Amino acid sequence: MKAAVYQGNQKLVIEELPVPEPGPGEVLVKISHSAICGTDVHAFLYDIAPAGAVMGHEFSGRVAAVGPGVTAWKEGDRVIGGGGTPPSGMEAPLRRQEQYNYRLEGFTDTRKRGYAEYTLLNDWAPLGIPDNVTDLHASLTEPCSVAVRAVRLSNMKLGDVVAVLGAGPIGLLTIQAAKAAGARKVIVSEPSATRRDTAIKLGADAVVDPSKEDAIPAIINLSEGDGPHVVFECAAAPPTLDAALNMVRKKGNVMLVALAWESVPMLPVDWAGKEIQLNTTFGAEPYDWKVALDLISSGKIDLEPMILSTDFLALDGIQDAFESLIKPSTQVQMVVRF
Numbered sequence: 001m002k003a004a005v006y007q008g009n010q011k012l013v014i015e016e017l018p019v020p021e022p023g024p025g026e027v028l029v030k031i032s033h034s035a036i037c038g039t040d041v042h043a044f045l046y047d048i049a050p051a052g053a054v055m056g057h058e059f060s061g062r063v064a065a066v067g068p069g070v071t072a073w074k075e076g077d078r079v080i081g082g083g084g085t086p087p088s089g090m091e092a093p094l095r096r097q098e099q100y101n102y103r104l105e106g107f108t109d110t111r112k113r114g115y116a117e118y119t120l121l122n123d124w125a126p127l128g129i130p131d132n133v134t135d136l137h138a139s140l141t142e143p144c145s146v147a148v149r150a151v152r153l154s155n156m157k158l159g160d161v162v163a164v165l166g167a168g169p170i171g172l173l174t175i176q177a178a179k180a181a182g183a184r185k186v187i188v189s190e191p192s193a194t195r196r197d198t199a200i201k202l203g204a205d206a207v208v209d210p211s212k213e214d215a216i217p218a219i220i221n222l223s224e225g226d227g228p229h230v231v232f233e234c235a236a237a238p239p240t241l242d243a244a245l246n247m248v249r250k251k252g253n254v255m256l257v258a259l260a261w262e263s264v265p266m267l268p269v270d271w272a273g274k275e276i277q278l279n280t281t282f283g284a285e286p287y288d289w290k291v292a293l294d295l296i297s298s299g300k301i302d303l304e305p306m307i308l309s310t311d312f313l314a315l316d317g318i319q320d321a322f323e324s325l326i327k328p329s330t331q332v333q334m335v336v337r338f
């Protein structure tokens, strides 16, 4: 099978690997779509993915074979590569450890995941795909679950004015999750015109171009002069966390969704007097995946406008795709199609 194997030094090479054999309790999945996640782009940019790893955790496909003892799945079942509930003891480290450092501990294994023609999963790991959800849309359940969790942990309430900083895939999904949860108005800040247009198509009420105007006063004005009740930081650009804290209203809530991998400047004396809540969210739990899949299946989250025809690539194009995504990008959601 073909797999995009990370070599170190921002280099992905397509290698021919043996198709893995499912062992006891494992299923072999033939991947149909694998979406490129910002997390993988960071692992590439900062060269922290270990050499030999095959990244990719946003994928869908079909069960190609099951190992001994597997009764939950059969060949041909359509599945999403995650979202199942791990048995006790099998949870990801960040869910088990009191102290977890994602930068130092998040990229340690060389498992062969979604940027390959086949991958192995534990039989508890996948979710089945509802009949009315395409394989393409199903591959985006993971980022959708991240947006669902961000909204669920944010204390956002029915009728709140919300700002979303950054309209990459997570920002675009957060706009829709916030709307589905009852936001009255969603204001988006995003420098790419393509992404701003997509934000409007997906229900944003107003957009701001932070490369042309100062997003802080612009968003405060658009929220009737008081600032948003909740700001979702989905950009991880150097100024955006401090901007979020500066624009949110008194007693408001800033939800940090995107992770900056470099120090970001902050001046707490500017905003500490507003007695703000700053919350963080990280990844998603199985329940968030189920909510995400319900929202996709019911049409409350629309994935079609997020995937432009130019966003598809073959596995062979993955090095170019990653190189384009480490620069300020105009692509919305790039997807490897097998």
Ligand SMILES: [Zn+2]
Residues within 6 Å of the ligand: 037, 038, 039, 057, 058, 142, 143
């Ligand atoms: Zn992801």
